[in-house]
Amino acid sequence: MAIEAVTPDLTEDSSRQSGWSRLFRNVSALIGGGLLILIALMGLFASSLTSLDPTEINPSNRLKSPGHEASIRDDDGNKQKVIAHMGTDSLGRDIYSRVVYGARISLIVGIAVALASVVLGTVIGLVAGYFRWVDAVVMRIMDGLMAIPAILLAISLVSLSGASLFAVVIAITIPEIPRVVRLVRSIVLTIREEPYVEAAISVGTPTHKILWRHVLPNTISPLIVQGTFICGSAILLEAILSFLGVGIPPETPTWGNIMAEGRDFFQIHPHAIFYPAIFLSVTVLGINMLGDGMRDTLDPRMDRNI
Numbered sequence: 001m002a003i004e005a006v007t008p009d010l011t012e013d014s015s016r017q018s019g020w021s022r023l024f025r026n027v028s029a030l031i032g033g034g035l036l037i038l039i040a041l042m043g044l045f046a047s048s049l050t051s052l053d054p055t056e057i058n059p060s061n062r063l064k065s066p067g068h069e070a071s072i073r074d075d076d077g078n079k080q081k082v083i084a085h086m087g088t089d090s091l092g093r094d095i096y097s098r099v100v101y102g103a104r105i106s107l108i109v110g111i112a113v114a115l116a117s118v119v120l121g122t123v124i125g126l127v128a129g130y131f132r133w134v135d136a137v138v139m140r141i142m143d144g145l146m147a148i149p150a151i152l153l154a155i156s157l158v159s160l161s162g163a164s165l166f167a168v169v170i171a172i173t174i175p176e177i178p179r180v181v182r183l184v185r186s187i188v189l190t191i192r193e194e195p196y197v198e199a200a201i202s203v204g205t206p207t208h209k210i211l212w213r214h215v216l217p218n219t220i221s222p223l224i225v226q227g228t229f230i231c232g233s234a235i236l237l238e239a240i241l242s243f244l245g246v247g248i249p250p251e252t253p254t255w256g257n258i259m260a261e262g263r264d265f266f267q268i269h270p271h272a273i274f275y276p277a278i279f280l281s282v283t284v285l286g287i288n289m290l291g292d293g294m295r296d297t298l299d300p301r302m303d304r305n306i
Contacts, residue, residue, distance in 0.1 A: 050096060097253075153171070228290055
């Protein structure tokens, strides 16, 4: 009996170690994770990477090219010369400092949208997949939401509630929920027909315990992968909303706002769009590469050794 009790634990521990080892050997996951760590560190230590205020307007510094000198005032009101590494925008704000601080907003939006949509979508998907009488109503609502393009739905929601960080997160989360619901529902429909779930039902196990102990654990791996793709999509969608002028207020440094400010001067000062676009592309690329690597690791059907 002791051997039977210990063997499953050893098997589970060895499978976890094997999963982690496969993840650390996956080139896509390593590159994507490394890029994300660098972007996260940049946003976290933004105040240490630049001494310039990303919101300070200085007309005398407007439209400086990268590498040119710009004048700023210190805390005592004295003028100092600094190098505008990425140039300045039409209001004289330093693009480098705005790009660095903009990483914070992008990561906050991406992580918040991913967590909110995964949590809400999981709850709705569990209920819709397990209870047949709820499924028809819930999925028709989800189908209706998916029929509306995400960008149009987000623009409508932000326009109704006003531009703010919280409103943008909510507006991006709502279009992502149906995708999570459909994923969880499909898994639940398969799991609820398994013999161990039917056995639990036959012995009178409460429904919430069946969902928590038997159904929910089977959705974790797909949800982790789905969450990474939602995070990348949310960061990109936030930049689109800000670029269109319906996202986060223009004075807040975000990559979309920086590009929106520089689009009128793109032909003579392309750096105003080039630098934030590069950081946006690298961040989304890193998230997608990490998601691909985690999918290859967590999905046994993707294991080439099997």
